[in-house]
Amino acid sequence: MRTKIARLLTSEKASQEVVRQQDVFLYLKGMCAIGAIARSIVSESTYSSDPYASTPECIRVSGYERFTFYTQGVSAKLDQLELLLASDRSIACLFCEIPSNPLYATPDLHRIRRLADQYHFAVVYDDTIGTFENVDVLPHVDVIVTSLTKMFSGACDVMAVSVALNPQSPFHKKLSAKLSGNYKNLVFSTDAEVLLRNYLDFQA
Numbered sequence: 001m002r003t004k005i006a007r008l009l010t011s012e013k014a015s016q017e018v019v020r021q022q023d024v025f026l027y028l029k030g031m032c033a034i035g036a037i038a039r040s041i042v043s044e045s046t047y048s049s050d051p052y053a054s055t056p057e058c059i060r061v062s063g064y065e066r067f068t069f070y071t072q073g074v075s076a077k078l079d080q081l082e083l084l085l086a087s088d089r090s091i092a093c094l095f096c097e098i099p100s101n102p103l104y105a106t107p108d109l110h111r112i113r114r115l116a117d118q119y120h121f122a123v124v125y126d127d128t129i130g131t132f133e134n135v136d137v138l139p140h141v142d143v144i145v146t147s148l149t150k151m152f153s154g155a156c157d158v159m160a161v162s163v164a165l166n167p168q169s170p171f172h173k174k175l176s177a178k179l180s181g182n183y184k185n186l187v188f189s190t191d192a193e194v195l196l197r198n199y200l201d202f203q204a
Contacts, residue, residue, distance in 0.1 A: 009164045011138040017167040025163040026187045033161040040178035041092045085119045093122040113140040122171045142169035153198040
């Protein structure tokens, strides 16, 4: 399963390194995955997001002092974020979706990447609706979270989530060590079998 997901997530850009099996982690539910990522980056104190509405609730218990919830991925919200960063306020990570659920907004991922490189924060991307078959975002993000329950499976009979690390991310070494140190694959073998069976026509 992890090998198949790694292959699907590998960018079409020739300059992008191949995603390896060890860069993919499986979790039972989305909030479990998001919590694991958040705790792995929590050495900084602030977090910003433009995500699914349950994400901030998950972050509350992950060790962050504060967070900013941007309800729309529009340029004005990124202007606010850039002003905050320019005022010497550091953030640890930014969660976003393309498109977002349920408003289907698409934030400027190129601009987010530029800000992340300039101000040294991680970009965590939820591709559940766009899917890694349709949207090649790996060169612009540090982590990709995917609900395998939805489009990947598509049959409403199994739950799982994947977390994949960009091998070229400046956070790769740190995140890989932290996630691996506490990781247990709790996806039941029979659930994995169902996922694999449902996945067969995913790309089509």
